[in-house]
Amino acid sequence: MISVLETPIILRVIGSALLCLGAFAALVSAIGFHRFKNFYLRLHAATIGSIWGSVYPLVGSAILAITVEELGVYRWFVAGASIVAAFIVLILAPAGSHALARGVHKAKVARVKPCIADKLDPELCG
């Protein structure tokens, strides 16, 4: 009981809020995967799952872990690992998205549909 009172409650609220945001974003991202009918549109839904769905909740879990004093010294390990993982996801997730988009467009596997214009290869439009 004392440990709960001593921990800064604001950090717990921020950490929990970021985790809830992550859960919501992951759900919306999954719904988007089913509702969008084209490969390129699904990439945008996947981006929601990688930034609000994993970077933000990882930062949230780091903030939350610092306040949990029952973990002892291991809370710094949990927090540090979360921060480093968030940073790695932040710089590598777009590299993956870009590689997928570039590969699919070069191999002409998926058409851009619906389509206003395709400046890179007009044949793939529509």
Next chain:
Amino acid sequence: MSSLKSILRVFLIFLLAFAIYTIYTGSLTGYDIVTGVLVSIVVSVVFSGMIIKNPLKPLNAIRWFYLITYAILYFTYYETKAHVDVIKRILHPKTPVNPAIIETYYNANSDYAITTIANSITNTPGTVVVEIDETRKAFYIHWIDAKTLDPLEAKREIFESFEKFARRIFD
């Protein structure tokens, strides 16, 4: 002079590797410090030549100031705006989309700046960089709501402020 610069380069990468090691392990016991220092020395000696060319750039406080400002602005304003827009499109009964692959031109020179701009564009939902043409300095971006096909206007809509910050941080 050049040997002094390469020593400084190794030292900076050593600091970076050791900081990541310490944050990741989250402990400052003697064992962790010794293994961290050993691993960081090996990593910094092998990779410093690849990672930084000019060791004076990371020591510039103004660049760090812009990096922190950019990070705060990006994670609060730009990400929220883009996420809310795409979430609205997903949950809307008709999933309204208006996609196109557009051509825009960037104006940055160093690899780090170009990568930062491209990663920032791809990390905001609604825009994905499909192809980069480095000879013509062109990004080909798949945009979920193509308001315009004009390169300059599209740049203003998507990444003009990213480019401004990336050039001040890395160029």
